[in-house]
Amino acid sequence: MLATVVFLAFWVVVGLGLFFLAVRGGPRGVRATLQSQKPGARTFAVIAFTVFYVAVGIAVPALFIFGDRDSADAHINGTTIELTKQEEEGRALFGTGCANCHTLAAAEAVGKVGPNLDVLKPPQELTYDAIVRGRQRGGGTMPAGIYSGAEAEAVAAFVGATAGR
Ligand code: HEC
Numbered sequence: 001m002l003a004t005v006v007f008l009a010f011w012v013v014v015g016l017g018l019f020f021l022a023v024r025g026g027p028r029g030v031r032a033t034l035q036s037q038k039p040g041a042r043t044f045a046v047i048a049f050t051v052f053y054v055a056v057g058i059a060v061p062a063l064f065i066f067g068d069r070d071s072a073d074a075h076i077n078g079t080t081i082e083l084t085k086q087e088e089e090g091r092a093l094f095g096t097g098c099a100n101c102h103t104l105a106a107a108e109a110v111g112k113v114g115p116n117l118d119v120l121k122p123p124q125e126l127t128y129d130a131i132v133r134g135r136q137r138g139g140g141t142m143p144a145g146i147y148s149g150a151e152a153e154a155v156a157a158f159v160g161a162t163a164g165r
Contacts, residue, residue: 002066010059013052074106074162081106081162089151090158097146098155106162113140117163124160128152 021027074081074091083091091107099109103116114135122130131152134144147155 003063006059006062006066010055013055017048017052076105076162076165079165081165083158083161086154087158087161090154090156091162093147093151093155094158101142104159104163106158106165114142115139117159119164121164122159124156127159128156131155 074083094104094107094109098104099107099111101111101113103110103112103118105118130142131147132145135142
């Protein structure tokens with residue numbers, strides 16, 4: 001949102017500059033103005049450059065600092081997977097509740113107790129079931145009910161969308 005505003009503001013400044021250029025009779029007119037020794041022209045040049053550099057100097061860092069962070073995407077081996085709000089929430093929950101035991105690149109998880117989810121690629125429903133009911137088949141134990149309800153659904157959605165990708 002803010003990034004858009006700054007972006008627009010930048011082009012408004014550029015647009016006004018071009019407009020001014022046109023009014024002054026094109027580049028040659030501006031050059032004549034800038035190079036003339038008249039104090040007024042000097043002052044104009046100083047103000048114009050100051051305004052321009054301050055605008056750019058504020059706009060560019062602002063873009064980086066306040067940039068649009070609404071879409072927190074998962075970056076895996078150079079590919080980007082867009083996450084929904086729910087999946088984003090699931091990623092945070094995965095970090096606290098699952099990452100200790102499971103490997104999942106999208107969550108930067110490297111746990112080794114349970115199966116590697118990037119290899120297993122469990123569908124959303126299976127993951128939900130595993131979270132709610134737990135697992136115990138001899139390959140170790142996954143406790144039941146680490147998450148329930150909406151939280152379990154969010155984690156399952158996140159795993160379903162990212163495992164193995
Ligand atoms: C204490 C370690 C531990 C934690 C924490 C844990 N798991 Fe597991 N998980 C396991 C183990 C061990 C298995 C394999 C169990 C088996 O095969 O008997 C497993 C199996 C699974 C499976 C495969 C189920 C199947 O039927 O094949 C999925 C999916 C899974 N876990 C997802 C999760 C998610 C999501 C979380 C976080 C909510 C989580 N696990 C937290 C240890 C853990």
